[in-house]
Amino acid sequence: MQLELRHLEAVLQVAEAGSLGRAAARLGVSQPALSAQLRRIERVAGGELFVRSRSGVEATPLGDFVLSAARRVLGEMDALTAGTRATAPHPALRLGCILLVLVDHLFGHLEKELPSVDIDITIEHSATALVRTLGAGQYDAILFGEVGGHEVPIPDGVAVRTLTPKEPAFVRLSASHPLAEQEEIELADLAGETWTMLTDDGDGGPEAMANACRQAGFTPKLRYRIADRRMRWKLIAAERAISLCQPTSPYVEGTVLRPLAGDPVTGRIRLAWNRAAVCEQRASQIYQAAARAYLDSIPTNATFQAWWESRPELHPTLDQV
Template sequence: MQLELRHLLAIRRIAEAGSLGMAARRLGISQPALSAQLRRIERVVGGELFLRGPRGMEPTQLGQFVLAKARRVLDEMDSLGAEARGLVPGGPLRLGCTLLVLVDELLDRTDTVMVGQELSVDVGFSVTTLVRALTAGQYEAILYGEVNDHRVALPDTSDARTVVPCEPFCVRLSAGHPLASRDTVDLADLADEQWLAQAEDDDGGPEALIAACAQAGFTPRSRHRTTDRKIGHELVAAGRAVALTQPTAGAAPGTVLRPLAGTPITGRIRLAWNRATVTPAQANLLHRAAALSYLALLDTNPFHREWWDAHPGLHPGVD
């Protein structure tokens, strides 16, 4: 067997994730398949690349050598598409987004703010996939979320700007839930609930929920996972799950949104773009469109408007 780009990518993903399970999810394959692939790669290079340590899968000395080479090759391949596209100015801008609440509003805002600029918007579920597409030149810009202290690693060829520095996540409950009548909900009171797993599992959200629940004295249980908002809302309405939600999320039949006491989980919205294909003026317009899209949703839930007005230092700068 000869090493291929997919093998180098697998090595890099394992190193980034620190676990085979997380790396497999980000690569879109099963953990047993990734484990078997790693063993084949190790046979080719002649030794173990990773050992399980206190911080997860850690590269051996050989692994560090191979990983450095893999990153160099992958970075060169990633820049090829972006640099080639940069030689053809004036084309349409392609924006990739995670499933943020503001995306629906963004479609209208970009038409208004970026008059005359051809723009396409794609929605995905993985921040990792969006970053790789940005690096490879498949998108000129991406809009994504980060939760709590999580920071998305961006390519050196990109610039980034924060759209919303902080928003307090809330919880969606069935309208018939015993806690639905409260103004705020303590996370500890949700210890016995089933949580709807988040579609975006590489934005720091799952880790933030686990950490916050641990602080509240329990481990969250997740039974359901869906990327379809309607199905997720139906599961919550039926009382089969509760869900962590952005505070600008809209109403759904049979459900209510309630803020979490003490704001244990917060989100951040970021815009990143390829310097070779997006001008500073275009980046400013994209940022303005995203910021206006978010501001248009502030009155969706009165509790969030109240929180927002009490934190003026977090407001995006929009002329």
């Protein structure tokens, strides 16, 4: 076996995530599969690259050497990719997104803002990995969320603009849940529930949820980590779990979406772009498209619409059309 770029990427992910579990989630593979791959890489490298510690994994001296070389090699590949795109006559816009509700409405608005541009949109599950790959040149722009004051590290050469500075998390319950008829739910009343959430998405969401629950006097029972949105909805409709959701989430048969009293968990949505690939005018066009897509999703929830309309300071700045 010879080392390939994907092997170097895996080693970097383990180092950056600090654990095999988090790295596996970012790479979209199982932890046993990543462990087996790492053992094969270590056999080629000639020794252990990481050792386990109380806080996760730490690089060995050999691991530090391989990581340094991996960053250099992958950086050269990113520069090659950026160079070829710079000389291409009509490069496509490469847009990465985490699983935000506004993406459902985004395509039409992008086509209006950028009618002659080919658009390549990819959905990722980790905001941290998304930002890092943007800095590495794999995307031109990205849309991502941050929850509970969490800030994803922004690499050099990347500009950021906040689309929505504050958005409260709502809770999705089965329509037959005893609390489903309430207009607003106290988080403490959900202490005995089983929860489902996305796989580790690097946006601070799990930490914000755990902290809010702790302040409400309980530790949440998290049983399901599922990336597929519709599968999560089916679990909830079947009364097997509940979940925090964006307040703009659509109506789902068999479920209800309710606000949490006092907005104990909030987040924000941001746009970031690689300055070397996206000019200010194009960044503004992407922002306009994303803002209008977000606004399109607000009327799906009358409760959130009232919350939103009472807070004009949170509204995105739109160009006149």
